[in-house]
Amino acid sequence: MASMRDIKRRRDSIQSTEQITKAMKLVSTVKLQKSKSKAEASKPYFNLMYQTISSILGKSENLDHKYLRPGTSTKKAVVAITSNRGLAGGYNNNIVKLINSELPAGDTMVYAIGRKGRDGLQRKGYEIKADYSEVINEPLYRDAADLTLELLDGFARGEIGEIYLAYTSFKNTVTHIPKLIKLLPVEIEAGGQAEGKAHALMTYEPEEEEVLDSIVPKYMSSLIYGALLEAVASENGARMTAMDSATSNAEEMIEALSLQYNRARQGAITQELTEIVAGANAIS
């Protein structure tokens, strides 16, 4: 049986860990509120963008555009959005696993946003093409637009054939779903959204080709920007849940150790008493 001192030391150590996880939970709760409202504020733009682009593509059939068909290269690019800090449960690992199961390491280039995902994918043998880990601390629309330009540049030069985006979508505070979506070539399921407005024929000013040239990058930027904001919210949500269960686990352990400690203390007192009584008996 462990000595009283050992048990006490162990309990104190768990107690101080519990304090840390408790504080982290509070911090991520506050951050979650902030990032959640930010993600929600960007939703209308994203939804409208999706509607617009699907109505454009729905109305003008038989469009043949460079952004609508795969590039010549077999290489794939994936934008992997994770976090710079750990202690968020399976948050980062889920993205790494998802990418690993869908895209083979050999012909995939990674544009990493978030150090944890970058390191994880590097270990699995992925080529890290670029690293934008600073962005996740404070995502700006400009960052998404810059990244889009770089991706499209690679697409135009024929280095990339397909572009994917991997991020954790934010359903609600406790549900976050890792998602992998295809950015390029643009794929929009037919019908659906476009139907409401579909009967009118759209005029393009300038030509369709040029309009798509300029809208598709904006569409991609908005997807990436929306994904960044959702990922930040998911990260904080995941950390909050992880820290919450860590705190309750610590509480459980402290309870069990306290019981053990009291038993050990009682045992020690009983033993001491028996010794004294036995000693007294021996003298008399």
Add this chain to the structure above:
Amino acid sequence: MAEMFKLQIVTPERVFYEGDASMVELSTTEGDIGVYANHIPMTAIVAPGILKIHEGAEVKKAALHAGFIEVLPQEVTIMAEVIEWPDEIDIKRADEARIRAERRLKDNSAENDVLRAKLALRRALTRLSARQ
């Protein structure tokens, strides 16, 4: 009284404007346009310029820098990447940006720089005229 249509202006960060309007004026890459209700369906790319929203007799102005516009008979949607109300514009900064851009245009160096300076100048001028 002109017929009203629904106008919605959204940016990546927020819904910038939502309401009824009788006409909007803005610049596109093909030239300046004014849109009334029952316009034919059209999609156009926005060029930097002043956006004017007519709500009956009242006119609101904003500096619109980038984005695109989708026009439907009863509904106009502007997807603006960058847009500002006049009172959000820092006039001193815009003026400084104008001076800097003009200076850079004067000593004509590499091709790329000139293009950037021209765009910067256009943005600065748009901001300044939105304030007036």
